[in-house]
Amino acid sequence: MIIFEYTEDINVDTAHISDELSDILYFDIETTGLSAKRSDLYLIGCSYFSDSAFRTQLIFNDNGTSEPEMLSHFEQILKNHKILVSYNGDTFDIPYLLKKMEQFDVDTTLDNIQSVDIYRTTRKYKKLLRLDSAKQFDIEHLIDFQRNTFISGGDLISAYKHYLSSHDESLLDDMLTHNHDDIRGLISISEFVNIPHIPDDFQIDDISDTIDSITYNCSIPKLPCRITESLNGILVNACDTHMHVVVPKTRDTEMKYFFKDYKNYYYLPMEHMAIHKSMAAYVDDAHKEKATKDNAFTTKTGSFIPCPPGFHGEIFYDTDLKGNRFLSDSTELHEKCEQSHAYILAVLNKLF
Known part of the structure; x- marks a missing residue:
């Protein structure tokens, strides 16, 4: 396991996630597949606010056998926070990590922590935001977030497998840059969770x-x-x-x-209006008719x-x-x- 550390200078309003910015842990994972049983976890990116900046750690499985160590390290970070923020993490990242922690017998607080999945908000407002897709990349584009590079997930899987045999530094750089971009982008789009609060606030x-x-x-x-x-x-x-x-x-x-109580009214065709039955009693029958809801x-x-x-x-x-x-x-x-x-x-x- 190798840990790479970065400092992010990002200014966002997280008031509708937590009153205390230090309560929040942003995270994103990279895997070689969708099934925790049949694939490997090779990167965990996470970031939290401390000393006036976001502190990011990219926890990398450098030898293909570091998953237990990675999970234990992530758990040590996790237990110091109250809220976990992700993009589609409720559906993929969190269940995947829980399976891995069960597999390697790692005690975790992951199943008890409060989760904020930004995707759950953005997918509801695709029409309002004029989007065909609500992938994280699409949401980042709305705020002109600049990634350092764009590499598909499929290419990264191949890159990791090749890296394990070659230790090619350029492949490592591609994997780290992609995950780092995911974390920076995730922090930067935090304010999208404010949208549902507009009517109330x-x-x-x-x-x-x-x-x-x-x-x-x-x-x-x-x-x-x-x-x-x-x-x-x-x-x-x-x-x-x-x-x-x-x-x-x-x-x-x-x-x-x-x-609404049209049964209590009469319609006067000549006047093109309705009057209450108490008034209609003084109108000749030839000039009135029982009202309907349409007249x-x-x-x-x-x-x-x-x-x-x-x-x-x-x-x-x-x-x-x-x-x-x-x-x-x-x-x-x-x-x-x-x-x-x-x-x-x-x-x-x-x-x-």
């Missing part, structure tokens, strides 16, 4: 108003890259710790409000804004019940209050 800082739109300027958990998306004409533009939500107004327009409405002309899914309030429609949903442009939606917060929350819950 956003705060409206101020609201600006024009004739055509309302803009909500918000503070959010730190994002690693810009996210832009639209929902029913509502534009969300989020970057770093700031988010702007621009809500368009539909002005001087007639909208329909449909009564039990009244109309309102004014300024309206799109209604996001899940928002509860007085909903207006531009055509029928299958049409676009709107809210009356009320005073509360222009102020920092419970109503405006609930409005933005509904938008974010749909997007995130």
